[in-house]
Amino acid sequence: MDGNDEQNCIDRVLRGEVNAFGTLVERYQKPIFNLMYRMAGSSDKAADLTQETFIRAYQKLERFHPGKKFFPWLYSIGLNLARDFARKKTWNPEAGSTLNPESFSGCNSPGDQHDRMCESLEFLRLEKALNELPLIYREALILRYHDECSMRDIAAALNLSVSAAKMRVHRGLDMLREQYIRRNP
Amino acid sequence: MSRKKDPSVQHLRDSSAKLDNTVCEKDENQDLLALKRLIYRMPDREAPAGLAQSILSSLEPKTVPGWVRIYRWALRPRTVTFQPLKLVPAAMVLLLGLAIAFQFAPWRKDPGSMDPRQASLIPVTFTLSYPKAESVSLIGSFNQWNPAGHRMRQIGDLNTWVLELRLPEGRHEYAFLVDGKMVVPDQSSPFYQSDGFGNRNSVLFVSRDEPANI
Amino acid sequence: MNRQIFRNSFILIVATLLVGASLYVQAQPAETSVTASVREARQAGVAETVLNQLLILAADHRLEDEGVVRLVNFVQTVQTEDLSIGPFMGKIEEGLAKQIPLNTIATVLAQKLDDYRFVRKVLRRKTGEQEISHQDLSRMVGSLDGGIAREELARFILQAPGQNLSMLARASEILALLKQVRFNDTLTQEILFTGLGNDSLNQSWDYLARVVATAKRRQIPDDEIARAAQEALEAKRPFKDFMATLGFTPRDLRHGPAVGR
Numbered sequence: 315m316d317g318n319d320e321q322n323c324i325d326r327v328l329r330g331e332v333n334a335f336g337t338l339v340e341r342y343q344k345p346i347f348n349l350m351y352r353m354a355g356s357s358d359k360a361a362d363l364t365q366e367t368f369i370r371a372y373q374k375l376e377r378f379h380p381g382k383k384f385f386p387w388l389y390s391i392g393l394n395l396a397r398d399f400a401r402k403k404t405w406n407p408e409a410g411s412t413l414n415p416e417s418f419s420g421c422n423s424p425g426d427q428h429d430r431m432c433e434s435l436e437f438l439r440l441e442k443a444l445n446e447l448p449l450i451y452r453e454a455l456i457l458r459y460h461d462e463c464s465m466r467d468i469a470a471a472l473n474l475s476v477s478a479a480k481m482r483v484h485r486g487l488d489m490l491r492e493q494y495i496r497r498n499p
Numbered sequence: 500m501s502r503k504k505d506p507s508v509q510h511l512r513d514s515s516a517k518l519d520n521t522v523c524e525k526d527e528n529q530d531l532l533a534l535k536r537l538i539y540r541m542p543d544r545e546a547p548a549g550l551a552q553s554i555l556s557s558l559e560p561k562t563v564p565g566w567v568r569i570y571r572w573a574l575r576p577r578t579v580t581f582q583p584l585k586l587v588p589a590a591m592v593l594l595l596g597l598a599i600a601f602q603f604a605p606w607r608k609d610p611g612s613m614d615p616r617q618a619s620l621i622p623v624t625f626t627l628s629y630p631k632a633e634s635v636s637l638i639g640s641f642n643q644w645n646p647a648g649h650r651m652r653q654i655g656d657l658n659t660w661v662l663e664l665r666l667p668e669g670r671h672e673y674a675f676l677v678d679g680k681m682v683v684p685d686q687s688s689p690f691y692q693s694d695g696f697g698n699r700n701s702v703l704f705v706s707r708d709e710p711a712n713i
Numbered sequence: 714m715n716r717q718i719f720r721n722s723f724i725l726i727v728a729t730l731l732v733g734a735s736l737y738v739q740a741q742p743a744e745t746s747v748t749a750s751v752r753e754a755r756q757a758g759v760a761e762t763v764l765n766q767l768l769i770l771a772a773d774h775r776l777e778d779e780g781v782v783r784l785v786n787f788v789q790t791v792q793t794e795d796l797s798i799g800p801f802m803g804k805i806e807e808g809l810a811k812q813i814p815l816n817t818i819a820t821v822l823a824q825k826l827d828d829y830r831f832v833r834k835v836l837r838r839k840t841g842e843q844e845i846s847h848q849d850l851s852r853m854v855g856s857l858d859g860g861i862a863r864e865e866l867a868r869f870i871l872q873a874p875g876q877n878l879s880m881l882a883r884a885s886e887i888l889a890l891l892k893q894v895r896f897n898d899t900l901t902q903e904i905l906f907t908g909l910g911n912d913s914l915n916q917s918w919d920y921l922a923r924v925v926a927t928a929k930r931r932q933i934p935d936d937e938i939a940r941a942a943q944e945a946l947e948a949k950r951p952f953k954d955f956m957a958t959l960g961f962t963p964r965d966l967r968h969g970p971a972v973g974r
Contacts, residue, residue: 328563328567328568332559340551346546357544357645361547361550361648364554365550369557369558376561376567435751438768441541444538459535459538460541494534638811644811670919690894692855692858693859694858695804695821696811702890706920
């Protein structure tokens with residue numbers, strides 16, 4: 315689905331076809347849900363926040379500029395909600411799984427990071443390290459390296475200039491590396 | 500903060516060597532590259548099944564003034580190509596074509612037409628009467644037994660809980676999760692399946708064919 | 714004296730080497746049980762997505778390492794026995810979501826695996842090495858959870874006519890469902906054997922149990938229901954004809970969750 319198809323969907327929604335919005339929901343619910351899960355730490359709450367994000371986007375759809383991309387705009391709505399949520403409640407990343415990746419010493423050196431065998435466990439450690447980062451840095455990394463967004467899109471999603479977005483990605487990566495190494499001495 | 504001074508990083512370096520900047524930088528680059536790859540491959544959590552439907556069912560159709568739609572149409576970037584020698588007639592044809600497209604767009608579908616993926620699912624309404632419940636969620640084989648996004652809503656006399664979903668054709672097991680902890684089968688369904696944990700799940704058959712739409 | 718010094722020095726050097734070696738061994742990262750179990754499972758062919766899903770479930774539900782190892786090892790066993798992992802993952806998800814203790818989940822999983830082995834063994838007796846799809850096998854095993862005892866299922870499978878395993882799987886499921894609504898056991902077998910023998914128990918008959926349940930609520934006798942079903946199956950008529958014989962329209966059959974609204 316390219317930008318034109320998305321614009322067509324939005325046009326149909328604005329003509330009264332609610333179900334056309336379903337296409338956008340199906341397409342983007344996963345990254346938004348994952349954003350909210352990183353924020354809330356629970357599927358239940360993440361689902362609620364995801365729903366709220368899409369509802370807000372729907373309510374504001376007339377104000378969405380036709381020339382822009384939908385996903386960064388949607389993401390920025392989600393981030394605002396996530397920030398509001400964070401202000402009301404703190405998610406303690408340490409309260410996560412007692413799986414305790416620190417106890418797995420089988421994959422603790424940089425050389426082993428390339429070992430696919432340990433990758434599943436590495437993801438859990440990565441998740442914990444990511445959750446230590448401030449929201450904007452974390453999301454900058456996810457958007458850049460996981461969702462493969464351009465810097466322009468990241469800037470739009472984070473409501474920053476392109477140069478500020480670049481700085482967040484660069485600094486975020488450094489911070490993540492420090493966290494990751496700290497957790498896996 | 501200087502990474503070179505950070506003791507947590509030191510052990511990654513060859514402790515026996517006198518490090519120069521080149522060696523440090525190369526190791527750092529490899530670390531960062533590995534991290535980027537890991538972020539890229541990080542598995543996503545799936546959004547709960549039925550979440551999209553839950554979102555859509557809470558939305559009302561929009562009524563946007565015509566002038567807003569025209570304004571948005573005008574803002575929308577488009578690519579136009581032409582040959583200078585044929586500029587005038589081509590421009591006229593283009594303008595006429597755009598005007599027709601706006602009014603009688605061939606891609607314009609009937610209101611209420613659905614995304615094909617949504618259309619393949621069949622609407623099902625679940626109902627539970629349970630006095631004094633604070634919350635009720637639906638769990639089943641269609642949502643990996645995860646109540647997230649499947650909270651039922653109270654209607655009528657507030658003892659009745661309802662949830663509308665779209666499910667694929669086939670057989671589904673399900674139960675109601677009351678107050679986040681009590682698993683309750685659907686008394687209105689005659690069929691059950693023991694879950695092996697001491698509970699009974701209810702069984703539902705969903706079919707597109709009307710004679711079997713039962 | 715020199716000899717003494719030499720001997721003591723030698724002992725000291727050897728002791729130092731030994732201590733140094735043991736420290737070196739300890740300093741090497743010991744492979745943890747979870748790491749090892751994940752590796753073995755992967756080598757045994759368990760899909761990456763399954764392992765990731767298990768680990769995510771473990772994190773979500775705060776499982777201890779020992780529990781994770783148990784689940785990973787179990788999934789590996791399923792894989793090596795060439796069974797579909799899907800139903801077992803579903804049971805794990807269900808158990809965790811219902812907050813069942815891990816020991817109980819493990820017991821249930823082991824029982825389920827045993828059920829699969831049992832049914833597969835019975836099928837081998839009936840059809841030799843004929844392949845059965847994972848879905849059909851799951852359907853047959855599911856009838857055990859639907860209230861059919863192992864011996865009854867084995868008897869049914871071995872006595873059933875025909876060689877179509879998909880139809881046999883359907884019949885097993887219907888066997889359990891009709892028992893749940895207290896339909897006459899003998900008549901159940903007669904209906905199903907007619908359908909299997911005539912190769913007419915096709916997909917449309919998946920909803921036989923619903924029709925029977927509604928017919929019973931309307932006080933239609935079991936033998937009348939059975940007669941209508943057998944006639945339709947013998948003549949290979951559509952399922953709709955069977956329903957029409959009993960005087961049903963789709964509206965009449967609505968109970969349980971409302972489908973199609």
